[in-house]
Amino acid sequence: MRIHLATDHAGFEHKEAVKEYLLEQGLEVIDHGAVVFDGRDDYPDFIAPAAQAVGLSGGAELNTDVGIIFGASGQGEAMVANRVSGVRAAVYYGGPTDILTLSRAHNNANVLSIGALFVTIEETINAIAVWSEIPFSNDERDIRRLTKFK
Numbered sequence: 001m002r003i004h005l006a007t008d009h010a011g012f013e014h015k016e017a018v019k020e021y022l023l024e025q026g027l028e029v030i031d032h033g034a035v036v037f038d039g040r041d042d043y044p045d046f047i048a049p050a051a052q053a054v055g056l057s058g059g060a061e062l063n064t065d066v067g068i069i070f071g072a073s074g075q076g077e078a079m080v081a082n083r084v085s086g087v088r089a090a091v092y093y094g095g096p097t098d099i100l101t102l103s104r105a106h107n108n109a110n111v112l113s114i115g116a117l118f119v120t121i122e123e124t125i126n127a128i129a130v131w132s133e134i135p136f137s138n139d140e141r142d143i144r145r146l147t148k149f150k
Contacts, residue, residue, distance in 0.1 A: 004067040006032040006050035006077075008043035011070025011116035014124050018068060021125050043071050047080040054110055056086030067111035068128060074115035081111045088146075093118035097130045104134035106142050 003022055007015040012034055022029050032050040034041050047069050054067040067089075071077040074091045081089040090103035093115030103109035112131050114124055136142070 002028045002030055002053075002065045004030045004032060004050040004053045004065060005069070006043075006046040006067070007034055007070035007116075008041045008046060008077075009034065009037055009039045010043075010072035011077075011114060012037045014070045014114060014116045014119075014121055015068075017121045018070075018124060018128060021128075043077050044080045047071075047077045048084070051081035051084040051087050051089070051111065054081075054087055055084035065110070066132070068114065069111060070114045070116050072115065072117045074113035078111070078113035081113065087111050089113050091115065092127050092131075094123060097127060100127055100131040101134050104131060105137045106139075108136040108142070108146060 005015050005019055019029055019031060030053065032053070033046040050067045050069060054065050067081065069077045069081060069089070074093055078089040078091045081087050088107055088109045089111035090099070090107065090109040091113045092100055112128065114127070116124070119127065
């Protein structure tokens with residue numbers, strides 16, 4: 001499993017810290033940018049390639065890659081990512097981690113969109129740790145629902 005990271009300027013600091021954390025964990029990380037802070041950059045330029053690497057356009061339907069994307073709210077970034085076939089992006093901007101668990105267990109989310117204005121880097125790393133440990137339920141009900149939005 002590879003982890004694809006992407007952000008614009010709003011989540012740049014978070015992405016860099018998360019990248020360091022993931023590499024320290026021995027995980028394979030692909031950084032789709034931004035690679036330098038530029039307050040004038042546009043998130044779709046970075047989010048779309050990361051989403052394509054995770055989604056069906058990035059390979060087989062059984063792609064096990066995941067993405068972690070960052071922005072000010074995480075909302076626009078998730079909207080861009082969810083336009084890619086096979087991507088199921090969930091937004092997290094703090095609060096109970098139940099949303100992380102539900103997004104993986106019931107929706108098989110393969111992209112986590114972080115609202116960097118609302119969570120600290122430490123909260124972000126904790127959220128990623130929770131999100132990445134939760135498997136998909138494989139319940140018939142959840143599988144049936146997922147097949148309805150292909």
